[in-house]
Amino acid sequence: MKKQKTVAMLLAGGQGSRLGGLTHKLAKPAVSFGGKYRIIDFPLSNCRYSNIEVVGVLTQYKPLVLNSYISTGAPWALDSLDGGVSILPPYLGMDGGSWYKGTADAVYQNIEFIDQYCPENVVILSGDHIYKMNYHDMIDFQDSKKADAVIAVIDVPLKEASRFGIMNTNKQDEIISFDEKPKVPKSTKASMGVYVFKWDCLKDALLRDSKDEKSSHDFGKNIIPMLLSENKKLFAYEFDGYWKDIGTVKSYYEANMELLQDPPPFDLDDHEFPIYSNNSNAMPQIICEHAEVSNSLICDGCIIEGKIKNSIISKDVYVGKDAIVENSIVMHHAGIESGVKVIDAVVSEGMVVNKGILKGNIKNKGNADISLLYKPQSKQKI
Amino acid sequence: MKNTLGIIVNNPSKKLYPLTEDRNPITLPIFARYRLVDFAMSNMVGSNITKIGVIASDKYRSLLDHVGTGQEWGLSRKSQALVILQGAKKFGDIDENNINLIDFEKNEMVFRRNTDNNILITTPNTVCRIDYIKVIDQHKQTGADITLVATKTVKTGEEKSCIFMDVGENNEIKSINLGSKEEHNRQYAGKLVIKREVLLSLMYLAPELGEYELLDLIMNNLDNFDVKCFTYEGYLRRITTIQEYFDTNMELLNPTISCKLFRGGQLIYTKIKDNHPTLYKPKCKVTSSCIASGGIIHGHIDKSVIFRHIYQEQDSKISNSILMEGCRVGMGTILDYVIADRNVTIGNNVVLKGTKESPVILKKEMNI
Numbered sequence: 231m232k233k234q235k236t237v238a239m240l241l242a243g244g245q246g247s248r249l250g251g252l253t254h255k256l257a258k259p260a261v262s263f264g265g266k267y268r269i270i271d272f273p274l275s276n277c278r279y280s281n282i283e284v285v286g287v288l289t290q291y292k293p294l295v296l297n298s299y300i301s302t303g304a305p306w307a308l309d310s311l312d313g314g315v316s317i318l319p320p321y322l323g324m325d326g327g328s329w330y331k332g333t334a335d336a337v338y339q340n341i342e343f344i345d346q347y348c349p350e351n352v353v354i355l356s357g358d359h360i361y362k363m364n365y366h367d368m369i370d371f372q373d374s375k376k377a378d379a380v381i382a383v384i385d386v387p388l389k390e391a392s393r394f395g396i397m398n399t400n401k402q403d404e405i406i407s408f409d410e411k412p413k414v415p416k417s418t419k420a421s422m423g424v425y426v427f428k429w430d431c432l433k434d435a436l437l438r439d440s441k442d443e444k445s446s447h448d449f450g451k452n453i454i455p456m457l458l459s460e461n462k463k464l465f466a467y468e469f470d471g472y473w474k475d476i477g478t479v480k481s482y483y484e485a486n487m488e489l490l491q492d493p494p495p496f497d498l499d500d501h502e503f504p505i506y507s508n509n510s511n512a513m514p515q516i517i518c519e520h521a522e523v524s525n526s527l528i529c530d531g532c533i534i535e536g537k538i539k540n541s542i543i544s545k546d547v548y549v550g551k552d553a554i555v556e557n558s559i560v561m562h563h564a565g566i567e568s569g570v571k572v573i574d575a576v577v578s579e580g581m582v583v584n585k586g587i588l589k590g591n592i593k594n595k596g597n598a599d600i601s602l603l604y605k606p607q608s609k610q611k612i
Numbered sequence: 613m614k615n616t617l618g619i620i621v622n623n624p625s626k627k628l629y630p631l632t633e634d635r636n637p638i639t640l641p642i643f644a645r646y647r648l649v650d651f652a653m654s655n656m657v658g659s660n661i662t663k664i665g666v667i668a669s670d671k672y673r674s675l676l677d678h679v680g681t682g683q684e685w686g687l688s689r690k691s692q693a694l695v696i697l698q699g700a701k702k703f704g705d706i707d708e709n710n711i712n713l714i715d716f717e718k719n720e721m722v723f724r725r726n727t728d729n730n731i732l733i734t735t736p737n738t739v740c741r742i743d744y745i746k747v748i749d750q751h752k753q754t755g756a757d758i759t760l761v762a763t764k765t766v767k768t769g770e771e772k773s774c775i776f777m778d779v780g781e782n783n784e785i786k787s788i789n790l791g792s793k794e795e796h797n798r799q800y801a802g803k804l805v806i807k808r809e810v811l812l813s814l815m816y817l818a819p820e821l822g823e824y825e826l827l828d829l830i831m832n833n834l835d836n837f838d839v840k841c842f843t844y845e846g847y848l849r850r851i852t853t854i855q856e857y858f859d860t861n862m863e864l865l866n867p868t869i870s871c872k873l874f875r876g877g878q879l880i881y882t883k884i885k886d887n888h889p890t891l892y893k894p895k896c897k898v899t900s901s902c903i904a905s906g907g908i909i910h911g912h913i914d915k916s917v918i919f920r921h922i923y924q925e926q927d928s929k930i931s932n933s934i935l936m937e938g939c940r941v942g943m944g945t946i947l948d949y950v951i952a953d954r955n956v957t958i959g960n961n962v963v964l965k966g967t968k969e970s971p972v973i974l975k976k977e978m979n980i
Contacts, residue, residue, distance in 0.1 A: 264889070266889050304683075507886065514902045516865065516903075
C-alpha cells in the first residue's frame with residue numbers, strides 16, 4: 231500500500247439517540263440536512279478539500295443507508311487509486327471480536343487499517359457537525375508547534391460552554407487541562423470533535439487504553455486526559471468559521487433554518503469550497519401555477535402546487551394544492567397532500583401527510599418546540 | 613440487452629442555429645438540466661443496451677465534457693462501455709433525418725469486429741422515453757432486416773423534412789417517402805434496428821451506388837430488404853427547429869406531461885453537478901415554471917424553464933423564457949419570450965421581448 235502522510239478516520243457509528251425519530255432507520259451521519267445533503271457530506275467534502283486521500287468510515291449503528299450513500303466515495307472525488315474511502319464495521323479476528331465500545335475503541339480496532347498506509351498524522355473526525363474546514367491548516371499548525379496532538383476548538387458563549395468539552399490553554403495555545411461539560415467553565419474554547427494526532431503517539435495511547443478495563447474508550451473522556459497527564463504536547467487550534475453540532479432535534483432544526491437567513495452564516499453557494507454530495511437523478515423542480523414560494527430552499531424532483539414559506543424541501547417532495555408548509559423541513563420523497571398544513575415541523579423521509587394540521591409551537595425565540603413526524607416503517611412514495 | 617450494439621449518430625442541422633453555433637445539436641441543453649443526448653443514452657441504458665457508441669463529429673467538445681466516461685449512465689464499467697467514435701460529417705452539411713454511412717465507414721472496423729447481431733441506431737434529436745427491448749423483441753420475432761421506429765402521424769408543420777410511411781397489418785411497410793405527399797399513417801421517429809450484416813453490406817454497397825444516406829438507401833431498395841415498422845405510442849417530440857425546441861420546453865412545464873417522461877420506470881440520467889438547492893428569496897414570485905438546482909431567485913418568474921445556477925435580482929420579471937445554465941439577470945429587467953444560452957449576463961433595467969413565433973435568442977456568454 232502506498233504510504234500516505236495523512237489518514238482520516240471518520241466516526242460514523244453513533245446512534246444519535248437525541249435526534250429521536252430522525253435516526254430511527256439510519257445512523258446520525260446519514261440524516262438529511264439542508265435539503266439535498268446528508269450530514270456526512272460535510273466532513274467528506276472537507277477531506278476532499280484538504281486533499282486527504284484515505285478516509286476510513288467507522289460504522290456500527292444502522293449502517294445500510296450510509297453504506298450505499300458513501301458507495302465508492304466517487305461523489306466526493308475520494309475514489310482514489312491509493313486508498314479512497316473504506317467503510318469499517320467491527321470485525322472478527324483470531325481472538326474473536328466485539329462491537330465498537332467507544333470512539334477510541336473503534337479506532338483501536340482498526341489500527342491495522344491505518345498501519346497499512348504508515349501515516350505520519352491521523353485525523354479523527356465525527357459525522358455530526360456542519361462546518362467547512364481545511365484540515366491541512368491544522369496539520370501545518372501541528373508541524374509548526376511540533377505537537378503530539380492538535381484539537382480544533384471554537385469560541386462559544388460562556389453560558390453555553392458547559393454543554394461542551396472545554397480546553398483550557400496557555401498563551402501559546404498549549405492545552406493545560408480539559409474539562410468535559412464543566413459546570414463552571416474556565417474558558418470558552420469548546421472542542422469541535424476534530425483531532426489531529428501524530429500516529430505513533432495515538433497508536434501507543436490506544437494500545438494502553440485498550441488494556442484499561444475502567445476506561446470507557448472515548449477520545450474526550452479517556453485519551454485526551456491520558457495524554458495530558460503524561461505531559462504530551464497538545465495544542466488547541468482555534469477555528470473561526472461556522473461550526474454547528476447537530477446533537478438534538480432542536481439544534482438540527484436551527485442549523486437548517488440558518489441556511490435561510492440573509493446572508494446565511496453558512497454559505498452553500500461557495501464555488502471555492504463546494505459541498506459535494508451523492509446526487510441522484512431527479513427531474514428539475516416544477517413550481518405550478520397557483521403555488522407560492524418564498525424564502526425557501528427547494529431541491530430537484532419536487533412538484534409544488536401549494537404554499538411554501540421559510541422552509542427546506544428535499545428531493546422528490548410533492549406539495550399539493552392549497553397545502554401550506556411553513557417554517558418546516560420536509561425530507562426526501564415525502565408528500566404533503568392537498569389542504570394539509572405543516573407548520574414548525576420536521577417531516578421525515580418517505581412520510582405522506584394526507585390530512586389535518588401539523589403544528590409545533592414556537593413559544594419564544596430560541597425555544598422551539600418542533601413537531602417531529604417520522605415513519606417507523608418508511609415506504610417510498612413515487 | 614444481449615447482442616445489441618447502440619449507436620447514437622448526430623445531426624448537424626442548421627435549423628437550431630444560433631443555439632448550435634458552438635455546440636453539436638447532440639448536446640443541446642433542454643428542460644432545465646438535460647441535454648438531448650441524455651434521452652438517447654438513458655433509453656439505451658434503460659433497455660439494457662450496455663455497449664454504446666456515440667459518433668462525434670464537429671464541435672464535440674461539449675459532448676466529451678458532458679458524457680465523460682459514461683459514469684452517470686453506469687457505462688464506465690468493465691462489463692459495459694461507452695465509445696466515442698470519430699464522425700465524418702461537417703457542421704451544417706445535411707438535414708436532420710440523416711444517418712450517414714460515411715460516419716459508419718470511418719469506423720468500419722468497429723462494426724466488422726463486433727459480434728452483436730443487431731445494431732440500434734438513433735438520432736439524438738427526439739425527446740422520448742422508449743423501451744427498446746420491445747423494439748428489438750419485435751425485430752427478432754419478425755426476423756426483419758431492418759425495423760424502423762415510427763409514431764402515429766401528427767401534424768407538425770415541418771412535414772417537408774419528415775419521413776412518412778404507409779404501414780399495413782403485420783407492421784409491413786407499404787410505402788415510405790420524404791414529405792407527406794402520399795397516403796401515410798406513420799412518421800419515422802429517427803430510430804431503427806438493423807442486422808449487423810445488412811448494415812455492413814450496405815456500407816460496402818454505398819460507394820457503388822453513390823448514396824450514403826441510410827434512409828435513402830432503405831427507401832430506394834424497399835423491395836430488396838425485409839423492412840418492418842415498430843409503432844411507438846408514448847410521448848415523443850422532435851427537436852429540429854427553434855420553434856420545436858421552444859414548444860417542447862414549454863409543454864414540459866405541465867407536470868402531468870413531464871412526469872410521464874421523468875418519473876416512474878427508466879430514469880433519464882444526465883451529468884451531475886454539485887449545486888445547492890434552489891434558494892427562493894422572500895420577495896420572489898414563481899409560478900408555472902421549472903427550475904434546476906443552484907439558482908438564487910429574487911424576482912418574478914412565470915412560465916419559464918430555468919437551468920442550473922441562475923442568479924436573478926430583485927424586481928426583474930422573466931416570463932415565457934428559457935434561461936440556460938449560469939445566466940444572470942439584473943435588477944428591474946424584463947424578459948418575455950427570450951432564449952438565453954449559457955452564461956448570458958443581462959444587466960439592470962433591460963427590456964427584451966420576443967414573440968412565441970420568434971423568441972429573442974441571446975448567444976452564449978453575451979453581455980447585455
